[in-house]
Amino acid sequence: MQITMNPNSELNQSAVNVPEVVQVPERLIAEAKRFQEAMMMYTCAIREIKTKLEVLNDELSVRNQRNPIEMIKSRVKKPSSIVEKLQRRNLEVSVDSMMANLDDIAGIRVICSFVDDIYAVSEMLTGQDDIKVIAIKDYIKNPKPNGYRSYHMILEVPVFFSSGKTPMRVEVQVRTIAMDFWASLDHQLKYKKEFIDSDAIGQELKACADVIAETDEKMLSIRKSIESQGIEIKNDY
Ligand code: 0O2
Numbered sequence: 001m002q003i004t005m006n007p008n009s010e011l012n013q014s015a016v017n018v019p020e021v022v023q024v025p026e027r028l029i030a031e032a033k034r035f036q037e038a039m040m041m042y043t044c045a046i047r048e049i050k051t052k053l054e055v056l057n058d059e060l061s062v063r064n065q066r067n068p069i070e071m072i073k074s075r076v077k078k079p080s081s082i083v084e085k086l087q088r089r090n091l092e093v094s095v096d097s098m099m100a101n102l103d104d105i106a107g108i109r110v111i112c113s114f115v116d117d118i119y120a121v122s123e124m125l126t127g128q129d130d131i132k133v134i135a136i137k138d139y140i141k142n143p144k145p146n147g148y149r150s151y152h153m154i155l156e157v158p159v160f161f162s163s164g165k166t167p168m169r170v171e172v173q174v175r176t177i178a179m180d181f182w183a184s185l186d187h188q189l190k191y192k193k194e195f196i197d198s199d200a201i202g203q204e205l206k207a208c209a210d211v212i213a214e215t216d217e218k219m220l221s222i223r224k225s226i227e228s229q230g231i232e233i234k235n236d237y
Contacts, residue, residue, distance in 0.1 A: 034095045039076055041159065042106035045168035046074045048157045049108055049125075056124050065234050068117035070177055073109040077102070103134065103154045104171035111180050113235065114220045115140065118151050118174045125155070125172070132156040134169060140179075146202060147209025148183060150175040178212045178219075 050072055057069040077085075082102065086093045091101050098105065112118045118140065126133050134154040143149045151174040156167045175183065186205055226233060 031095060035079075038095055038099060038105075041161070041166065041168055042076050042170075044159050044161075045157055045170050046076070046106045046108060048159055048168075049155065049170050049172065050074060052125060052128065052131075053108075053110060053121070056121060065232055066113075067235055068112055068114075068121055069110055070113055071111040073111070075107050077105045077107065103169045106168065106170040108170060108172045109180070110172065110174045112174060112176055114223055115176055115216050116220060118176065122151055122153060122172075122174055126153065130158055132167070140175075143209070143213070145206075146186070147206040147213075148186065149179045149209065149213060150183065176216050178216050182209050182212050 053069060053072055057067055061067045082098055082105065083093055085102060086097060089101070091097050110118075110121060112121060125131060132155065134156055135152075136154075137152040139148055139150045139152065153172045153174070154169060155172055156169050158165045159168050182205075186209075189201070189205065223233060
């Protein structure tokens with residue numbers, strides 16, 4: 001079958017108006033490739049730390065019949081958040097600047113059952129001889145004024161690529177299920193703060209954070225009291 005085109009048809013007119021192909025500068029293509037490569041490297045660094053955490057959890061669950069880790073979540077920071085953070089700090093927006101200045105491109109969130117699990121897991125991880133601790137912020141012993149609680153670590157882990165060993169930084173946030181529940185909702189509600197009485201809401205959120213912290217403490221003391229009676233605690237899921 002042969003298809004013929006009317007030169008005056010609308011379809012043909014729009015084909016005539018197709019814009020010329022835009023030439024993307026070589027420099028931009030090279031930077032985009034470097035960005036893609038950097039993201040791959042951060043993803044691999046996440047995998048290294050995640051494996052270490054999973055090994056610890058498996059070992060402890062066999063030894064103690066109880067998993068200290070409920071869940072592990074991870075993400076690489078979105079390009080828009082990277083640009084926003086670099087601009088907020090008045091830093092150059094480039095791949096080199098991102099890698100030199102931002103420690104939270106790779107992020108892991110570890111959700112533990114009890115508060116003492118947070119410190120046990122964190123110590124076991126930082127005690128490994130290939131892990132370098134860059135910074136620690138204990139927002140559990142020193143909660144943020146808004147009530148935020150979590151244990152933050154910036155760690156450096158060696159990742160072996162074809163070109164050799166590269167130290168990569170990963171932010172690890174460790175918190176209980178209850179702290180995670182609060183932080184997740186706080187994160188959502190923050191976006192609406194400009195439309196509401198943020199002072200009153202802030203106080204209510206802080207009050208919730210304090211109740212949650214108290215509950216975490218109570219749950220830990222209940223577990224200890226059960227253990228002191230020689231009763232084994234199991235979490236099978
Ligand atoms: P996202 O989307 O979770 O990655 P900065 O990163 O410059 O804002 P700093 O001192 O480098 O601050 O880091 P800090 O204080 O250790 O906290 C960084 C991360 O902790 C945040 O990342 C949040 O994930 C979490 N966080 C800190 N404070 C709060 C809080 O009040 N509420 C909640 N829900 N989370 C908090 P990002 O990059 O801000 O966001």
